Amino acid sequence: MTTTRLLLASALALCGSAVLAQDVVRMGTEGAYPPFNFINDQGEVDGFEVELGNELCARAQLTCQWVTNEWDSIIPNLVSGNYDTILAGMSITDERDAVIDFTQEYFPNVPSAYVALSDGVDVTGGVVAAQTNTIQAAHVAETGATLVEFATPEETVAAVRNGEADAVFADRDFLAPIVEASGGQLVYVGEPVPIGQGVGLGLRESDTELKAKFDTAIAAMKEDGSLNALLSKWFDMDAPTY
Template sequence: MKKLILTTAALALSAGLAMAETVRMGTEGAYPPYNFINDAGEIDGFERELGDEMCKRAGLTCEWVKNDWDSIIPNLVSGNYDTIIAGMSITAERDEVIDFTQNYQPPAASAYVAAAEGADVTGGVVAAQTATIQAGHVAESGATLVEFATPEETIAAVRNGEADAVLADRDYLAPLVEESNGELVFVGDPVPLGGGVGMGLRESDGELRGKFDAAITSMKEDGSLNELLIKWFGEDTRTY
């Protein structure tokens, strides 16, 4: 799934989590089905359910913190929360600034969506969310990139004709296409990007990363992670 082109590098905090009573889980809250705000105003979605189970297995007390995507890594490094669990694809560029657990979602394709068949995704105008691996791909593809702060704005740009297409995680786009009654369609070929989705942590928090890695491993081994993937992304999603 997702993403980030870092515009600046930041140094990790020298002091780690070190026996903190509560682990603060940072997420965007705007990228369903990974994470979103439900009708009760609470963080919900695949990563909320997954994160709560991981915390339970790791013996940690966790609380959830919402943060905008474009500042999600700087605010982790600054100590505003202790993890990023926000549909973030594992990339070498991000790994230079933060650390990652193993992936909890296998590498999955990104996809183009347009308002009509035949949209030009290599020479036209393509929308993507700011600071994502999709934005980086569009910038190098020959298309004209238009960036937006939120995924909702990228879809709106296609609907209002500001962009010929949008590139995003297919798992995010699929329900929007299905619910659009033909107003949105997949175009072009799938685009494999990233090394799967993982949890981001400060490089100084190796002990905490180890606890979450162990929780992810146990969920892979007992099949519960596959159950969550199918629940939130459907029977056709990639599993372990």
């Protein structure tokens, strides 16, 4: 997130209201980041975070509905009141935490990875694609590689396939099924890179009561093993668990 965006989001924070004054908690997601969140064949939001969010709402005795929003404006539109939470594969970072608040992480911090058409690609000196306003894009910008940013994660992979980029840098859990389905066309390059502080549920800083409710529900799911069951369902056998 740029400095300008941070300032905009901070200003919009003044417009936020306590969510529990409302009858419905609006759960914001991107709907374009499988298996975390996506739109299924029935045109409905689906994925790990949707199933998780529905369970958290049930445990917190909240009535919730899902709202989709493009990634690039997902934080400003939370702060301005278009929805009340973000469950969108969003890594917790100090920069984001200065604008919004986060629950405890519900997805452990796992390494990001580079994927290319061949294993000889120079990921520090070549052209690397990443989704805009992500921790991966920020990392690539610091490596010396030429960063090309795209609005959606699918576009970053397409950029590698069509020659616009030498490699893509993204969450390994997003890339894993794509690499497997490519039949050897796409390969991992270099070593995994640990960045971020895990994935958390984002809220407006004013919604302390709502945060507490979700924190309690996440902690309970970790304790009883149901969060691990969801992680194993939606990710591969090597998925991190609690």
